[in-house]
Amino acid sequence: MNILQALFFPPEQPGGVSSMVPYIQERFNKMNWQMELFSLPKRIRGKGQENIVFDTFDVKSFEDSPIIDKYLQTYRDYIWWTRMRINKSYDLIHAHHPIAGLVMKQLFPDTPVLMTIHSSYEQELILNGKIEAGGPEHRFLTSIYRELETKMDRLMTVSQSFRSYLSPYLQQPEQVKVIANGFDEKRFRPISHESQVTQLITVCRLVPAKGLDILLKACAELKKRGNPFVLHIIGDGPIRKELEQLAVELDLYDEIIFYGYMLHPEEFMPFFDIFVLPSRAEAFGSVFAEAALCWLALVGTNVGGIAEQIEDGVNGLLVPPEDPIALCEALEKLISDPIYRYNMARSAWDKAKKDYSLQRVISQLKQVYSEAKKQ
Known part of the structure; x- marks a missing residue:
């Protein structure tokens, strides 16, 4: 099976996702499952020009917020960069950021796209004093979860508590699979x-x-x-x-x-x-x-x-x-x-x-990947 791991940050960036996925890639490649990593370089800014349409909400109602405008421009940039760099097909794509997941499904609609939601950007922004709870940015970012539920072939997250956090924004939160992070x-x-x-x-x-x-x-x-x-x-x-x-x-x-x-x-x-x-x-x-x-x-x-x-x-x-x-x-x-x-x-x-062994994560992902490929 040929799999693409679609990240947002490059793998050399700090954090749980970036420190885990390259080791997942190494283990899968040793088992002769071909796996590649893809991410948006920091230097790519302001390149994308495409109009963005969401199926589950009207994005135009959220215009005129610098934070939302930046998010949407990053979405456009990810589309631009993906079109530029990916010229082959994959059996399956596993995304690790909402923008990565939605872009991959838009550009490769016939490929199964799985998405792991690792964290809450809106919670971070609220706690860091950047946005207000219940404000337009908060409502926009939480609306993305329903969009992911509609478009992704499978949703996953990293803890039971975070699945509970997602529940109010999803129609079928019980369908979200929990796979805790693992470490080599x-x-x-x-x-x-x-x-x-x-x-x-x-x-x-x-x-x-x-x-x-x-x-x-x-x-x-x-x-x-x-x-x-x-x-x-x-x-x-x-x-x-x-x-x-x-x-x-x-x-x-x-x-x-x-x-x-x-x-x-x-x-x-x-x-x-x-x-x-x-x-x-x-x-x-x-x-x-x-x-x-x-x-x-x-x-x-x-x-x-x-x-x-x-x-x-x-x-x-x-x-x-x-x-x-x-x-x-x-x-x-x-x-x-x-x-x-x-x-x-x-x-x-x-x-x-x-x-939290990496081998446990590998076993769980193998099962999820195999099930997604059969569907």
């Missing part, structure tokens, strides 16, 4: 080490949705209570300067290191002790599984896919979002008791090896 275990090599001072690490894009302001406030409380630690922040984004300023205001300058963007943070993570990320929303949260495979103790918020990965007090600790004191107390529990921390990390590693 060979990428992760836990390293035995002893830290004189507990080393905390977080890896994410520096945007409000990730709750790093809450993390810094929790760390200020940790310091106030006399708990020694160092927090390592890997990632970059629009609020980096704000976070650096907040660290200074909270007297955390000596306890925090900002590293910026790093392509393969999993090579760095095994040298630390606790992974913490107090996201305000998360469809899956791939970085938690990656940290678990590095044998780190996990602390996350009780939201979305994080709560499906962590059973509180068994393989990590869950806290409510927006609660720096609860987050501080969870971190304090792990910092003050290395044996407890080790047991949490071991349990997290056991679960990640069992539930």
Whole structure:
């Protein structure tokens, strides 16, 4: 079978999708299933000129919003680039972004197109203060889900909680198949080490949705209570300067290191002790599984896919979002008791090896691909 994986971001970009799909491609190619990757380069902007029509709603009612206009132009650019670059047919296309899925179905209507919805762009925009809940951008982006349901040959997503999130926007949400992300275990090599001072690490894009302001406030409380630690922040984004300023205001300058963007943070993570990320929303949260495979103790918020990965007090600790004191107390529990921390990390590693192996994803996708090809 000849399969195209249609991404939005190039595979070298950070994130769960980009870090997983190239390894899926490698495994399938070894099984003699031909698989190629396709994405829109960042340099392609403003090239597409085609009129866009959706079947399930009138896009003209959403004009005059810069965010929607940019989304639609990106849609046009994806059409332009796809026409330019793809001159062969495929047995099946698996898209990983709504624009990729809709464009592929438009240009290759006779080819089965499957779509995995990995995250909620509208939730991210709301949490990052870019749009208002219930506003035109929110309504436009949630309308896309019904369009996908109508046009895709199969819809998938990455967690039960995110399927529940999608439910109000779909007619048959029970038809959405859940395939959690998986990770190539060979990428992760836990390293035995002893830290004189507990080393905390977080890896994410520096945007409000990730709750790093809450993390810094929790760390200020940790310091106030006399708990020694160092927090390592890997990632970059629009609020980096704000976070650096907040660290200074909270007297955390000596306890925090900002590293910026790093392509393969999993090579760095095994040298630390606790992974913490107090996201305000998360469809899956791939970085938690990656940290678990590095044998780190996990602390996350009780939201979305994080709560499906962590059973509180068994393989990590869950806290409510927006609660720096609860987050501080969870971190304090792990910092003050290395044996407890080790047991949490071991349990997290056991679960990640069992539930988030890449081989499990390969087996599930093989079945889905075979079923789609027969239809």
